[in-house]
Amino acid sequence: MLKVTNLVAGYGKVQVLHGISLEVEKGTLVTLIGSNGAGKTTTLRTLSGMIKPSAGSILLGDREIAGLDAFKIARRGLAHSPEGRRVFPTQTVADNLLLGAFPRLTGARPKNDVMADRDRMFALFPRLAERRGQLAGTLSGGEQQMLAMGRALMLEPEVLLLDEPSMGLAPKLVAEVFSIIARLKAEKITMLLVEQFAAAALEVADFAYVLENGRIAASGPAATLKNDPAVRAAYLGAAHASAHV
Amino acid sequence: MNILAQLIVSGIVVGMIYGVIAFGYQLTFSTSKTLNFGQGEALTLGALVGLSLVWFLTARGLGIGLAYIVMLPLVLMFGLAQGAVVERLGVRQAIKNKSEAGWIMATIALGIIFRNIAENLWGRDALKFPSPLPEIAIVVGPVRIQPMEVVIVLGALAMMLAVEAFNRKSIFGKAVVATASDRDAAGLMGINTGLVITFSYALSSMAAAFAGVLIAPITLAGATMGGVLGLKAFAVAIIGGLSSGLGVVVGGLILGITETFTGYYISTGYKDVPGLVLLLLVLALKPTGLFGKAVIKKV
Numbered sequence: 001m002l003k004v005t006n007l008v009a010g011y012g013k014v015q016v017l018h019g020i021s022l023e024v025e026k027g028t029l030v031t032l033i034g035s036n037g038a039g040k041t042t043t044l045r046t047l048s049g050m051i052k053p054s055a056g057s058i059l060l061g062d063r064e065i066a067g068l069d070a071f072k073i074a075r076r077g078l079a080h081s082p083e084g085r086r087v088f089p090t091q092t093v094a095d096n097l098l099l100g101a102f103p104r105l106t107g108a109r110p111k112n113d114v115m116a117d118r119d120r121m122f123a124l125f126p127r128l129a130e131r132r133g134q135l136a137g138t139l140s141g142g143e144q145q146m147l148a149m150g151r152a153l154m155l156e157p158e159v160l161l162l163d164e165p166s167m168g169l170a171p172k173l174v175a176e177v178f179s180i181i182a183r184l185k186a187e188k189i190t191m192l193l194v195e196q197f198a199a200a201a202l203e204v205a206d207f208a209y210v211l212e213n214g215r216i217a218a219s220g221p222a223a224t225l226k227n228d229p230a231v232r233a234a235y236l237g238a239a240h241a242s243a244h245v
Numbered sequence: 246m247n248i249l250a251q252l253i254v255s256g257i258v259v260g261m262i263y264g265v266i267a268f269g270y271q272l273t274f275s276t277s278k279t280l281n282f283g284q285g286e287a288l289t290l291g292a293l294v295g296l297s298l299v300w301f302l303t304a305r306g307l308g309i310g311l312a313y314i315v316m317l318p319l320v321l322m323f324g325l326a327q328g329a330v331v332e333r334l335g336v337r338q339a340i341k342n343k344s345e346a347g348w349i350m351a352t353i354a355l356g357i358i359f360r361n362i363a364e365n366l367w368g369r370d371a372l373k374f375p376s377p378l379p380e381i382a383i384v385v386g387p388v389r390i391q392p393m394e395v396v397i398v399l400g401a402l403a404m405m406l407a408v409e410a411f412n413r414k415s416i417f418g419k420a421v422v423a424t425a426s427d428r429d430a431a432g433l434m435g436i437n438t439g440l441v442i443t444f445s446y447a448l449s450s451m452a453a454a455f456a457g458v459l460i461a462p463i464t465l466a467g468a469t470m471g472g473v474l475g476l477k478a479f480a481v482a483i484i485g486g487l488s489s490g491l492g493v494v495v496g497g498l499i500l501g502i503t504e505t506f507t508g509y510y511i512s513t514g515y516k517d518v519p520g521l522v523l524l525l526l527v528l529a530l531k532p533t534g535l536f537g538k539a540v541i542k543k544v
Contacts, residue, residue, distance in 0.1 A: 048433060049432070050429055050432070050433070069432070069437075070429070070432035070433055071432045071433075071434075071435050071436055071437045071438065074432070074433055074434060074435035075435045079433075080433045082429075082430065082433060086427055086429070086430035086433075087430075088422070088423045088426050088427060088430065088431075089426060090422065090426050091419065091422055091423065091426070095419055098416065098419065099416075099419055099420065099423050099431075099434045099436075100434060102416065102420060102434045102435045102436055103434075103435035105416045106416065106417075108435060109435075151434075152433075155434075155435070
């Protein structure tokens with residue numbers, strides 16, 4: 001569903017990604033793990049068009065999307081729940097969700113039943129249902145994260161990019177977010193998950209890539225990588241895990 | 246006491262005109278953090294195009310009232326187009342290059358060009374804009390008010406409320422608000438934020454053109470009518486806060502009323518001073534404007 005080949009990108013003159021290749025098959029959950037500054041967020045930002053790549057190819061389905069504007073990529077069905085959540089603070093929870101379906105409401109994507117989908121989001125994230133009329137800026141960090149995920153799902157995406165959904169959340173909320181990701185996986189939603197919390201990501205994912213200094217350092221089925229000694233030492237060390245939990 | 250009420254009413258009328266123009270500044274500032282410094286010329290062009298339309302229609306036998314009503318939507322459309330042109334020519338490239346000052350020079354330059362065009366097409370003299378309503382003052386207690394002045398206040402309010410309703414209710418309006426709060430995130434929603442900015446410039450000039458045809462029947466229409474209005478509305482936008490919808494109305498009223506008071510009690514020669522002093526005070530004491538809010542970001 002998503003096939004990335006030799007992607008090169010960065011900010012201004014600073015190159016961050018030095019030719020990465022990865023693939024997300026339809027209906028699977030792939031995770032991209034790596035330490036701070038490895039280029040995980042940059043990868044997602046490049047995929048969704050927030051940054052223009054300087055080389056490489058991004059195929060969504062069978063269509064090339066590398067270099068397109070972000071809004072065109074979204075209209076082709078790639079949803080991105082960005083780092084820092086980026087909900088629209090002055091608008092209500094309900095409106096934020098509707099905005100996620102903007103291409104469906106304006107004819108750029110099949111409409112289907114947007115309102116029914118919004119109700120499904122309220123069922124999936126009951127905290128949002130309670131706060132549907134509240135301004136998004138008044139939500140807690142965890143609620144904003146759920147709103148960002150719900151908003152991205154409102155696109156009915158072909159592929160969903162999730163950037164650090166656990167960042168800054170209390171352990172109980174981290175568990176809640178991961179249980180929702182597991183539910184989405186059971187619904188066969190194609191996802192690329194970026195996480196610093198590698199143990200939990202490898203637990204839930206089908207396949208994983210390890211990113212180091214802008215290059216793919218290792219890849220394989222998540223279950224295999226989880227037991228790989230090198231990966232364990234670098235990303236799943238006892239000290240590292242306890243720092244997160 | 247009688248004169249006090251009269252001064253307040255006259256101040257409200259002028260203030261609402263300032264408010265509508267300032268509302269236009271706010272529209273583009275919220276989506277793009279840029280302003281059209283040719284906003285006054287957008288008002289001029291709106292009034293003059295409206296005047297020509299009224300001439301054309303009345304020459305074909307329409308009554309002035311009907312001609313005014315037919316002219317309104319055409320002038321609004323002209324304003325939309327004029328604003329879109331300003332954005333495309335003067336602003337888009339500056340935003341793309343993240344230029345700090347490019348749009349300032351470009352919109353001022355376009356404003357001067359528009360004023361020159363107006364001088365050449367309509368001449369340098371101020372022209373009488375026929376009033377669509379009787380020019381006989383209505384007397385309400387101590388206050389004398391022209392019917393057209395009532396139309397100005399109601400028309401200005403109606404236009405601002407219509408834009409507010411559009412932003413709150415329609416999905417396109419919601420997309421405009423989303424672009425204003427986070428342009429990148431709005432792009433991720435599939436919103437063409439470049440087009441939203443063009444649209445906000447179009448709406449901004451439409452507001453100015455509307456203000457032009459509202460005020461022209463009680464003043465005069467001419468190539469230089471918009472310059473000072475645009476500048477004062479800029480002061481209003483700063484006083485009221487560039488990010489607050491309510492602010493421009495209150496800011497406009499404050500400035501309008503201060504002006505009529507100064508004009509009466511001190512001297513008409515000084516009537517522009519208090520507004521600008523107020524502007525300086527607001528900039529020194531509360532730079533986000535009286536109603537502006539500093540944005541709080543949750544991380």
